[in-house]
Amino acid sequence: MCGSLGCGRRMYDGSGGNGHGMVHYKETNHSLVVKLGTITSSGASVHCYSCDDEVIDHNLRDHLANFGIDIEK
Numbered sequence: 001m002c003g004s005l006g007c008g009r010r011m012y013d014g015s016g017g018n019g020h021g022m023v024h025y026k027e028t029n030h031s032l033v034v035k036l037g038t039i040t041s042s043g044a045s046v047h048c049y050s051c052d053d054e055v056i057d058h059n060l061r062d063h064l065a066n067f068g069i070d071i072e073k
Contacts, residue, residue, distance in 0.1 A: 002030055003067055025049040
């Protein structure tokens with residue numbers, strides 16, 4: 001994880017983000033993104049741009065701690 005913060009892709013109906021996450025992926029090949037609205041103390045939804053799939057990261061607390069982020073705060 002690099003800590004980049006950007007909006008997601010537009011939805012099929014045209015609503016939603018501006019695609020900054022996809023631009024970041026294309027420029028850096030950083031394929032994993034945490035969907036901020038899904039973060040809980042038990043994990044979060046993580047989207048992979050390279051395989052176009054989502055998973056739950058049950059170790060998010062440890063991953064974010066690498067950036068000095070305490071998920072409980």
